[in-house]
Amino acid sequence: MTSSSSPATDWLDTLRALGRTPVDAIVRVDDPLVRRPAVEQHGLEVRRVLRLVRGLAVHGPAEALVALANESWVVSIEPDHPVHTMTAENGS
Secondary structure, eight states: OOSSOOHHHHHHHHHHHHTTOEEEEEEEESOHHHHHHHHHHTTOEEEEEETTTTEEEEEEEHHHHHHHTTSTTEEEEEEOOOOOOOOOOTTO
């Protein structure tokens, strides 16, 4: 991960400030099934394996994500926001 200012580095700064506050994130890695145990060893709960994007949906302390960002096999760490579906209104 680069040191120049970008949304990813801005979010890492936010994670640093949050310390032990629990957060949800998507950690993209080179091989999710192989890296899952290492992610869990950082103190993160893996909630879902995302095979299409080679990632893991995780929950845990923000400081654990900051530490994880230093691993060479981590491609990116992003916030995991809720996904909502849109439904058509009656009569449309």
